[in-house]
Amino acid sequence: MEHLRIPIGKTIELTIDFITEHFSFATKAFADVTETGISFLVDTMMFFPPWVLIFIFAAIAFFLSRRKSIAAFTVLGLALIWNMGLWAPTVSTIALVLISTLIAMLIGLPLGILSALNSTAYRIIMPILDVMQTMPAFVYLIPAIPFFGLGPVGAIFSTVIFSMPPAIRLTCLGIKQVPVELVEAADSFGSTRSQKLFKLQLPMATPTIMAGINQTIMLALSMVVIAAMIGAKGLGGEVWKAIQRLEPDKGFEAGIAIVIVAIILDRIMQKAGAGQKTA
Amino acid sequence: MAHKIEVKNLYKIFGTHPEKALGLLKEGRTKDEILNKTGQGVGVADVSFHVDEGEILVIMGLSGSGKSTLVRCLNRLIEPSYGHILLEGKDVTKLNKEELRILRQTRFGMVFQHFALFPRRTVIKNVEYGLEIQKVDQAERQERAQAALEQVGLKGWENSYPSQLSGGMQQRVGLARALALDPDIMLMDEAFSALDPLIRRDMQDELLKLQEKMHKTIIFISHDLDEALKLGDRIILMKDGYIVQEGTAEEILTNPATRYVEKFVEDVDISKVLTAETIMKNPIEIASYAHDGPKAALWKMNQAGISSIFVQHKGRLEGIVTAEGAAAALKNGEKDLAGIVIRDIHKVSPETPANDLFPILAENSTPVAVVDKEERLLGVIVKGSLLAALSEGALGNGTS
Ligand SMILES: Nc1ncnc2c1ncn2[C@@H]1O[C@H](COP(=O)(O)OP(=O)(O)O)[C@@H](O)[C@H]1O
Ligand SMILES: [Mg+2]
Numbered sequence: 001m002e003h004l005r006i007p008i009g010k011t012i013e014l015t016i017d018f019i020t021e022h023f024s025f026a027t028k029a030f031a032d033v034t035e036t037g038i039s040f041l042v043d044t045m046m047f048f049p050p051w052v053l054i055f056i057f058a059a060i061a062f063f064l065s066r067r068k069s070i071a072a073f074t075v076l077g078l079a080l081i082w083n084m085g086l087w088a089p090t091v092s093t094i095a096l097v098l099i100s101t102l103i104a105m106l107i108g109l110p111l112g113i114l115s116a117l118n119s120t121a122y123r124i125i126m127p128i129l130d131v132m133q134t135m136p137a138f139v140y141l142i143p144a145i146p147f148f149g150l151g152p153v154g155a156i157f158s159t160v161i162f163s164m165p166p167a168i169r170l171t172c173l174g175i176k177q178v179p180v181e182l183v184e185a186a187d188s189f190g191s192t193r194s195q196k197l198f199k200l201q202l203p204m205a206t207p208t209i210m211a212g213i214n215q216t217i218m219l220a221l222s223m224v225v226i227a228a229m230i231g232a233k234g235l236g237g238e239v240w241k242a243i244q245r246l247e248p249d250k251g252f253e254a255g256i257a258i259v260i261v262a263i264i265l266d267r268i269m270q271k272a273g274a275g276q277k278t279a
Numbered sequence: 280m281a282h283k284i285e286v287k288n289l290y291k292i293f294g295t296h297p298e299k300a301l302g303l304l305k306e307g308r309t310k311d312e313i314l315n316k317t318g319q320g321v322g323v324a325d326v327s328f329h330v331d332e333g334e335i336l337v338i339m340g341l342s343g344s345g346k347s348t349l350v351r352c353l354n355r356l357i358e359p360s361y362g363h364i365l366l367e368g369k370d371v372t373k374l375n376k377e378e379l380r381i382l383r384q385t386r387f388g389m390v391f392q393h394f395a396l397f398p399r400r401t402v403i404k405n406v407e408y409g410l411e412i413q414k415v416d417q418a419e420r421q422e423r424a425q426a427a428l429e430q431v432g433l434k435g436w437e438n439s440y441p442s443q444l445s446g447g448m449q450q451r452v453g454l455a456r457a458l459a460l461d462p463d464i465m466l467m468d469e470a471f472s473a474l475d476p477l478i479r480r481d482m483q484d485e486l487l488k489l490q491e492k493m494h495k496t497i498i499f500i501s502h503d504l505d506e507a508l509k510l511g512d513r514i515i516l517m518k519d520g521y522i523v524q525e526g527t528a529e530e531i532l533t534n535p536a537t538r539y540v541e542k543f544v545e546d547v548d549i550s551k552v553l554t555a556e557t558i559m560k561n562p563i564e565i566a567s568y569a570h571d572g573p574k575a576a577l578w579k580m581n582q583a584g585i586s587s588i589f590v591q592h593k594g595r596l597e598g599i600v601t602a603e604g605a606a607a608a609l610k611n612g613e614k615d616l617a618g619i620v621i622r623d624i625h626k627v628s629p630e631t632p633a634n635d636l637f638p639i640l641a642e643n644s645t646p647v648a649v650v651d652k653e654e655r656l657l658g659v660i661v662k663g664s665l666l667a668a669l670s671e672g673a674l675g676n677g678t679s
Contacts, residue, residue, distance in 0.1 A: 184356055185395035189409040189460070190384035199411070203399050 020146045031153045034099060038152055041095040050087050054078040061264065065271030073267070077260035086238065086257045093224055093234035093261065096152060100159040100220040105213060108164045112171025112212075113197065122172070129165045137162055137223055141230050155227030163219035170212025174205025214269035221262055235261070281368055282329035283496045284353065284464070289326045289362035291348050291520075294319035297360040310519045322348035322357070324520035333494040337511030339501050339543070345520040346500045350466050353498065354387045355379055366464075384413050388457030392469040394449045396441040402452050403428065403437035409460040427459035428452075430489065447478035454486075458493075465497045472502065483509055504543055508532075508552055516540055529557055555636060556629035559649045559658030566600060568592035572615050573608035576600050587645045589656055590620050596656045598622040599645055626650045629657060636660060 020027070045053055054075055062071035081090050115122040140162050144154030178201050186196045202209075228236030235258050242251030292300040300319035303312070310321040323345045330336045338346050351357040353364055355371065364371040366386065374382060388409075396405050406424040415423070428434060431451040441449055450470060457465060471479045483506060490497065501507050507514050508528040516524040516531065516539075524536040532552050535541040563583040566576045568590050580588050580602050590597040597620055604619035613619070625639050626648045639647055646661040 179395075181391055181393055181395040182397060184351075185389070185391060185397075186408075187356055188354060188383060188387065188389035188466075189412050190380040190382070191412050192380065195412055199408070200397060204397075 016143050016146050027147045030157070031148055034103070034153050034156050037099050038095055038156070041098065042092055045091045045095065046088070050078075050082045053091075054082070057264075061268050064268050067267075067271055070264075070267045070271065074264050077264060081257045081260060084253045084257065086235065086254060089234045089238050089254070090257055090261060092152075093221070093236065093258070096156060096159065096224045096227075096232060096234055097217060097220045097261075097265070100156050100163060100224065101213070101217050103156070103160045104164040104167055104216050104220065107160070108167030108212075108216070109171050109209070112168040112209075113175060113202075115168065116172040116175035116201075117193075117197075125168065125172075129169060132161070133165050137226050138229075140223070141227060144227075144230055150231035152232055154230050155224060155232030158227055158230070159220050159223040162223040163216045166212045166215035166219065167209075168212075170215070171205065171209050174208030174212075175201045177208065178204045210269065210272060214266065217265050217269060218262065221258070221265065225258060282365075283332045283334070283367065284498075285329045285365040286353075287327050287363040287365070289323055289349070289352060289364065290360045291322035291345075291352055291357060292319050292360045293322055301361065321345075321520045323352060323359075326362070326517075326520070326522050328515055328522060328525060330496055330498060332496055334512045335490065335497040335499055335510050337499045337501055337507040337514045338517060339504065339507045339514055340517035341543075342502060344517040346502075346517055347468050348520075349517070350468050350498060350500055353466060354383050354389065384409065384460065386462055386464055388460055388462035388465045390450070390453045390457050390465065390467040390470040392472055394441070394446075394453045394473070396449055396452055396456070398441055401438050401440055402433065402444070405441065405452055406455045406459050408456060413460075424455070424459050427455040430458060431455045431485070445478075446474050447482060450474060450482060451485075458489075463496060465495050465499075467497065467499045469500050469502065471506065479506070486510065516543065528552055529554070533557065553633040554629060555627050555631040555633070555647075555649045555660060556657075558633060558636070559629075559660050562589055562656060562659050564588055565656065566590045566616065568597045568616055568620070573600075573605040573613055573619065576616060577602065577605040577609060580605070589646075589648060589659065590616055591656060595654045596626065596648055596650055599624050599648075601645070621645075624648060626654070627660075628652075 048056070057078060058071045058074040061074040062068065065071075078090075081087060111121075111125060115125040140158040141154075144158045148154035148157055175197075182200060182204070183196065186200045191199070224232055224234060225236035225239065228234065228240040231237075235254050238254035239251050239258075242248065242254060290297070290301060290304075294300065294317070296317060296319060299317045300313050300321060303316065304321065304324055308316075310324075313319055313321055326345075326349060328336075338349060340346050348357055352359045353371070355374075359372055362372070366382075371379075371382065397408065400408070403421065403424050406427050407420045410420040410423060425434075425437070428437060431454050433448060433451050433455065436444065436448065436452075441452060444452065450473075453470070471482045474482060486497075487510065499507075499510055501510070511528060513525065513527055514531055515522055516536075518537075518539050524531055524540050526534075529552065531540060532544050535544055563585065564579040566579060566588045569592060571579070571590075576588055576590075580586065587599050587601040589599050599621050600616055600619055601621070604621070605616075608616075608619045624645065625643055627636065627639065627650075629649055629651065631649075636647065640660070640662050646659045648656055649658045649660060651657055
């Protein structure tokens, strides 16, 4: 039986087609930039012997978190990954996460600032974020394929969209949380809007923004794993392969590697954020 | 002389339809009625006043009476709805954004109730803030901030963070931050209200001391009458957005304009505020050292119904003669007052607080003389007049 169907899916499909056709220059530019970024990052990391890179990571972990325990965990965790023969996919996953997070921040922080300072922007952006955050992660893979085909660029595209909301939300929150009296004080000295932003609001919001970035990184990591379905490779790719070949041992090893990477990134970011607070 | 700041018929109505509230205000409706009827909040209503150069004006009133709103209208942190603010004749309400910023940078220094220090900046960086905004170069900035810090007695604390300081010290930083810009007008919104009483008194003294050197024009908000009396050259009392009384401390205390003001002054220890000048009476009769003998003095006392009389000589107070003294001298046939005038008497200046008069009056049976610097007799205080003044104050506060 025929019935009248509201063409939501159809409209979205048409929009995607339209963008693919008419904005290919934009998708192409995005693809070029991210591809260059990924290969540069992966090449750089793979240039070092794994043990050198492990100590570099440990040093970074210590520098950001000021905690010996976190540095030690970094060394042991990454050594275990190396030992499991998962070094190359881990490096690739870390590269994907870093690039995605970077792009998500480049877009998310300005949007967060905008929504904090402009109530119209706030009213538009927040509902969109609500929808974005309730949408199942897999759905973001769909537009990636027509735009970028299979491969890491599409994965990054989906990851950026999936992981951006907390960066926007917490940047906005951090700025809005600055006490009114402080903003008044800044105003009473004749600050311009940007002076107020850079000298008061952003510094005060930093711990909250860092928490947002932390969440973005964690979401990016989880999405990068899921994006193996559209050819992201990396640790997610290993899991995906193990599922298809029914190799639970390989699958779990890759899973453990993902957990290790997640813990390292989370601890570093948490401590980096907390360290900012008392500075 | 033109006033430093003159505020004319200033209104601040919170809400999207201030014109509705304005109409109702002019009909004499109350703030609550207007809020219920139109949803518009009346912050400040038809306020006019002036401040002169170098003066401390205290704006006083209960919480919610519109003090903070009013003071924020002056530098337009809150945009006034209607009315004019003239700063040296120039209308602040007409300035564009850029002019307003310059005005805030150069003319107004603001100190906040809860200090409003920037928590992630060190003390010195807090004090430098205003200079940083004006892009003053690093060396000069630091020098001026340092000077301001020393002015408020915080040398040595430059590199601490606000959270490491006590409340009183934090507010000194707040004060220094405003002073570093050397503004000619200071806006202080309950600047000392968050401090405990002892520290608070210190800060009040400190402010008065600084003011002796600086001669700024200060608008000081307070909800505390004692503070207002101590600091204010003049006091404005606000209620529900309106000014209900304006005047010196004494004018307000001795002559409260409304029941609201009375309630406000109820708790004040009148004897702290009344001075010798307000209590003293004109001497009914004075004896002249050069011309009057014991007989004349006695006659004057009889006429006036008093038992002692002050003696003046060449415009100066010479001493006092009692009726007994004069009578004895008369018996002995003395011709002048030289032998009986008591020179060792209590003299007080017109500013002496009533509190200090009690012990003096208790010790002496004769009246106390109020004299100026040239020892001219201005008035006399007898026990009765002090008590009368006090009970008048108490009566005014308690009953009507
Ligand atoms: N931003 C605002 N929006 C609405 N009403 C306000 C706002 N600020 C102050 N008011 C109202 O204006 C009145 C005066 O407040 P305020 O100036 O803070 O009083 P005070 O400083 O004397 O305690 C109060 O009734 C208050 O509720
Ligand atoms: Mg207030």
